[in-house]
Amino acid sequence: MAAKTQSGRLRVYARTEDLPPSWDELAASGGLGLDRRFLQSTEQSTGECSKRYLIYESPSGAAAVAIGDLLESPTTRDPVVSVLLGRMGRHIPAAREWVLPMLALGCDVSSDAPVATNAATVPERRRVFTEMLASIGSRAREEAWTVAVTGVPTDDTALTTALGQQGYIRTLGRPFAELRLSYECWDDFLEAAAIRSKNAAYTIRKELRHAAREDLRIIDWDPARTPVARLHELLDEHERRLNNRSVRYDETFLKKLADALGDNVRVLLAVHEKQLQGVVVLAWSGSRGYVLYPGMIPKGKRAAFAYFNLVYYAPIRLGLELGLESLAFGNGVFPAKIRRGCHAVETSLFLRPRTPIMRAAVRMPIALHRHMLARKYAPILKASAFSFIS
Known part of the structure; x- marks a missing residue:
């Protein structure tokens, strides 16, 4: 399905077999987590219907892709609740429901960002990501979705700036080795x-x-x-x-x-x-x-x-x-x-709850959560290769 906005066109697909050839070119810089061959293998082996593949085309000629899951019911594999509540979220169903329905952009490969673009410079990448997120936001308002973006590299200033400008609230994601x-x-x-x-x-x-x-x-x-x-x-x-x-x-x-x-x-x-x-x-x-x-x-x-x-x-x-x-x-x-x-390697999780009231309500708790995780992860993020930490 496709949605046109003033900033360009956003297309959303539910199966890899429907993806156009342009996906492969755009995803080439995104690593294994966006590789069509990898995605087809996982899709065919899970039977899950939640996966969503997004292609955004900018009026400038640049384009971007993103991958995630449309979560409509509680699941133990919710990437947002698992970060915010840890294992406790598995045992409190109500705690998993407040973010739903949610479009959670993220890769099955935890070390890869869920987005990629053919834009070359940092300003161009920031502009394309901003436009894509605005288009996703328009769709999210129509569908009453929360939107989350997981696995965001902290050094990707183009993406993190675009997310901040679109009103996403940041906390720390899970690091990877x-x-x-x-x-x-x-x-x-x-x-x-x-x-x-x-x-x-x-x-x-x-x-x-x-x-x-x-x-x-x-x-x-x-x-x-x-x-x-x-x-x-x-x-x-x-x-x-x-x-x-x-x-x-x-x-x-x-x-x-x-x-x-x-x-x-x-x-x-x-x-x-x-x-x-x-x-x-x-x-x-x-x-x-x-x-x-x-x-x-x-x-x-x-x-x-x-x-x-x-x-x-x-x-x-x-x-x-x-x-x-x-x-x-x-x-x-x-x-x-x-x-x-x-x-x-440090990563970030960005969250945009579906209503302004919810965004205002969770902003302070998520800021405290970010501070708590920063203390928790500090020893491993500061550790050098081959060092011993407890």
């Missing part, structure tokens, strides 16, 4: 760890030695030898242990993803004594890599340090071999990630 691959090779990475922290270097080498001693092997997935259903079991068990919920995707997901991304993905398995220990996906878009979808057998049953060798060291080795510039490791478990070479 990133490892800059500024090393010539694997040995260079180990040497850098030793220079930064002898303790970190000792930890890494110890985990590598244990893996070698136990003959833990990291191999590429062969669907003929390991059924995709078995990998889905690992993903589901892992998600249930960590988050007490089932995995979103059906059992064909990893096969669909591998087929769709082709030469831009590796599905890695850890094997010990012919027994499968775990799975992880390394995908890449341009010079940026993404470590996704880890699934491990229970800790008591798996080989020592299988997790770190599969989920950290194997992707780092491959990333260096592929010439990638960075690896995104998602959010959570920051002390372990920082100790092994990552740093935490």
Whole structure:
């Protein structure tokens, strides 16, 4: 469907199969989270109908795309409530309803911003984003939507300025862990760890030695030898242990993803004594890599340090071999990630409740929330790669 405003034309799609070819050109700078191939794989494997794909065309000739979900009923995967209330929001249904219905712009890949544009300069990007947000705001008023934008890079001044000008209220989003691959090779990475922290270097080498001693092997997935259903079991068990919920995707997901991304993905398995220990996906878009979808057998049953060798060291080795510039490791478990070479990257969440009264009512609580999160995240955001934090 399309909506025309004085500032241009906004088109909203509910399925990737309906997206025009222009999506691919506009999304090219947005990373994996906006890649049509990735989006089709996730869409086909979830059965969810909430996804929305937006294309905005400016009178100037520039254009932008955005991705998100139209949430009309409470869900534990609400990205706004999960940030504002944390796990408590899962147990208080009424707390999840006040923002609904809501258009929540955000990527399934937490390290990617949910918008991209072909505008080249900061002023041009700010103008296009401002126009697009104004068009979204017009549509939101017609539909009585709250609008949220998650995963906004704090250093994207064009986007953050446009959001502020359109009346969005800012708080901190969830940081994500990133490892800059500024090393010539694997040995260079180990040497850098030793220079930064002898303790970190000792930890890494110890985990590598244990893996070698136990003959833990990291191999590429062969669907003929390991059924995709078995990998889905690992993903589901892992998600249930960590988050007490089932995995979103059906059992064909990893096969669909591998087929769709082709030469831009590796599905890695850890094997010990012919027994499968775990799975992880390394995908890449341009010079940026993404470590996704880890699934491990229970800790008591798996080989020592299988997790770190599969989920950290194997992707780092491959990333260096592929010439990638960075690896995104998602959010959570920051002390372990920082100790092994990552740093935490700050993001912002912007919210525009559907009525002026609601916006006025939540402005102060969200400001307090922002202050609280700033204190909470300060230790990890200030920590340098290979440092130890509690």
